[in-house]
Amino acid sequence: MTDLLERASARVRAAGGRMTGQRRLILETLTALPAHPTAEEVHARAARRDSTLNLTTVYRTLHWLEAHGLVEPRRFRGHGRHDHFDLAGAHGHHHFLCTQCQRVLEFDAPQVQAVARNYARRHAVKVLDASLVLYGLCAECAIRRAPVHRGNA
Amino acid sequence: MTDLLERASARVRAAGGRMTGQRRLILETLTALPAHPTAEEVHARAARRDSTLNLTTVYRTLHWLEAHGLVEPRRFRGHGRHDHFDLAGAHGHHHFLCTQCQRVLEFDAPQVQAVARNYARRHAVKVLDASLVLYGLCAECAIRRAPVHRGNA
DNA sequence: CCATTACTGCAAGTAACTTGCAATTAGGAG
DNA sequence: CTCCTAATTGCAAGTTACTTGCAGTAATGG
Numbered sequence A, B: 001m002t003d004l005l006e007r008a009s010a011r012v013r014a015a016g017g018r019m020t021g022q023r024r025l026i027l028e029t030l031t032a033l034p035a036h037p038t039a040e041e042v043h044a045r046a047a048r049r050d051s052t053l054n055l056t057t058v059y060r061t062l063h064w065l066e067a068h069g070l071v072e073p074r075r076f077r078g079h080g081r082h083d084h085f086d087l088a089g090a091h092g093h094h095h096f097l098c099t100q101c102q103r104v105l106e107f108d109a110p111q112v113q114a115v116a117r118n119y120a121r122r123h124a125v126k127v128l129d130a131s132l133v134l135y136g137l138c139a140e141c142a143i144r145r146a147p148v149h150r151g152n153a
Numbered sequence C: 001c002c003a004t005t006a007c008t009g010c011a012a013g014t015a016a017c018t019t020g021c022a023a024t025t026a027g028g029a030g
Numbered sequence D: 001c002t003c004c005t006a007a008t009t010g011c012a013a014g015t016t017a018c019t020t021g022c023a024g025t026a027a028t029g030g
Helices: A002-014 A021-032 A039-046 A055-067 A110-123 A139-145 B002-014 B021-032 B039-046 B055-067 B110-123 B139-145
Strands: A071-074 A084-087 A094-098 A104-107 A126-137 B071-074 B084-087 B094-098 B104-107 B126-137
Touching (some): A002 A021, A021 A039, A021 A055, A021 A084, A039 A055, A055 A071, A110 B126, A126 A139, A126 B110, B002 B021, B021 B084, B039 B055, B055 B071, B110 B126, B126 B139
Parallel strands (some): A094 A126
Antiparallel strands (some): A094 A104, A126 B126, B071 B084
């Protein structure tokens, strides 16, 4: 974590930014929280260490970090209109989202790289990022629903 | 289109809903518009035929249709906080999004099915839907940017 | 230690949707 | 065909998640 923090500091400075206490706290909070928290979740957790931290600062910092490649935004169906964020490279790039319990599971799938490369070649585009999201029922919810016969309500 | 409309009508009725003029208009508008319009775009276009149609009705109808499987919601990074919608099954399930000009291209990729099935089997989950989004530069934007040497603006 | 200017907190604002409610109307019963 | 009932609509008033203006604070370079 300290390592990640140091690399982050370097990148912040390199981007002409200042490594303020708030920025450091927000970055540390991102490493301490489960994956893809919302700005409010980051704020709630970070406020445990510095209760003066303002939600506005969290929004601004998250967006600044995003613009400078340190965090990646996520947007999931069924998670309302909240934006979610992850430290860049800290988690799998792809997600499974349970439409019943809203649980989010992460995974990597090298095959997706192949699909992306293939698409890029055939359509002369440059692919910079890929995000696969699977929607369905997680193991628990699938069991809970298993007895339902298909085809009716 | 008429075919699609008739099938839609049947499903609406089957779901215990009424096929009102507004619903018909909104469905027709969805077939006439380019892919994944926002509620505002649907409203603007539909209002050309019935200027009394209310935006609220468009939102409600879109959500009702979504809940009954007739339209699919889309959410893309970089498209602000707008919800987008497509008639179910009317377009490719996957998308390429140009981060420069915001253009969205659709495609299908059977390989994704395989990834989904594979994930479902290994994690005992039930996958109901999959959405792959590729981010990058479209052909035009890639060319426009090509001469730029890497590392500077 | 000082100057510069990025960053922060607070309050006010905005955009995109959502909800309450009375009026309307589709679709079935008779 | 007419009437009844509940689904649907339009309007206006929310709500929510995020954004912006501005004056004060503080990180960094000199």
